[in-house]
């Protein structure tokens with residue numbers, strides 16, 4: 001069977017691997033010159049690493065199984081990491097129970113309420129009821145004002161900017177559920193993982209396996225039109241060429257689907273796609289010295305333009321990064337924010353002002369290079385009743401399928417859920433039975 005897959009991100013590549021293993025002849029179309037989508041890599045000069053920061057949690061069982069299946073089990077690396085918090089121009093470690101108990105900005109009652117929120121949140125199963133309450137109201141109710149203002153609000157600002165006020169409690173619930181599982185309860189330390197060589201290793205390996213099975217992966221090819229073929233199957237059009245497939249699976253965003261799909265192939269309920277998207281600007285700093293001892297520092301400081309510091313080199317071995325330190329400085333914002341349109345130089349200038357406020361001792365000589373990466377549309381903003389706003393994409397043709405992250409209504413955006421969706425699709429696809 002000939003299957004066309006549109007999108008060479010994690011979803012499209014996991015699908016390509018699974019389907020070519022089943023004996024199908026797969027062709028992946030990816031519009032960018034390199035594979036990976038949001039999980040792609042970047043050549044920083046002295047080394048190649050992920051464009052945005054990615055980690056694997058011990059509970060990412062679908063993703064870990066996938067990595068094992070493609071023969072990269074021995075490339076998985078795990079390590080303990082620390083979490084920090086920057087409040088009132090001070091850095092605090094909040095990496096274990098003792099540090100939480102000592103954490104000066106929180107009162108004793110605040111600490112107890114925080115522990116209760118984490119435990120209670122991680123046990124909630126009925127997430128639908130959390131869609132009706134804002135994350136701010138829910139956290140104030142469960143954690144109290146002290147914990148909210150000192151801990152949760154900075155974290156919400158770090159992850160969502162000012163948009164957090166419109167977001168439902170499902171956001172923090174899925175965050176707690178995912179992160180709670182990262183803590184090794186016997187050690188009370190956070191264990192995080194990565195693949196040696198970063199996600200490039202994963203994409204290179206998938207490409208090798210898929211091509212060895214006789215399938216094809218094409219980069220730099222944008223699919224412009226998808227239409228039903230009069231005698232069955234689907235036409236895929238790109239650069240003036242038309243190719244025929246028995247089945248086609250689209251893995252890109254819904255707004256792209258709407259632009260390229262023939263009207264009679266899908267029914268997008270609700271008509272217009274009214275969901276708002278979050279984007280991200282991320283400065284990646286390569287330095288000779290470490291900046292922080294933490295994997296992640298959450299911060300909400302009006303003077304500083306970024307909302308987190310991710311000390312990747314506190315997890316990833318320095319051998320991976322030519323002995324240099326890699327630190328990510330993200331700022332999440334709504335996708336039509338004018339900041340996303342600023343030039344790299346303008347953004348670098350802004351981020352450097354914040355960098356010098358937070359790290360006054362940093363010298364020009366310490367910095368090897370500073371890259372600005374950005375994603376215009378990363379993830380929908382999970383506003384109140386989000387699951388009811390998401391357009392249901394119903395395919396109207398037996399040979400056309402849509403599988404994408406807009407369908408994640410009760411989860412954070414992560415590659416474990418991506419692989420889980422692929423696993424379920426392959427298990428249930430009628431044409432594979």
Ligand SMILES: Cc1cc2nc3c(=O)[nH]c(=O)nc-3n(C[C@H](O)[C@H](O)[C@H](O)COP(=O)(O)OP(=O)(O)OC[C@H]3O[C@@H](n4cnc5c(N)ncnc54)[C@H](O)[C@@H]3O)c2cc1C
Nearest residue numbers: 007009010011031037038039052054055222223252414415
């Ligand atoms: C800042 C940041 C941090 C993250 N951290 C983590 C983390 O720590 N752990 C984790 O598991 N996940 C993390 N993620 C999420 C992870 O990157 C996503 O889960 C994943 O990229 C989603 O993959 P996808 O294939 O569904 O979508 P995408 O990556 O968006 O891929 C879709 C692909 O389709 C292509 N495409 C679209 N339209 C067309 C067309 N017409 N023709 C051809 N190609 C087309 C696009 O170019 C793109 O490559 C993070 C993401 C970001 C942005």
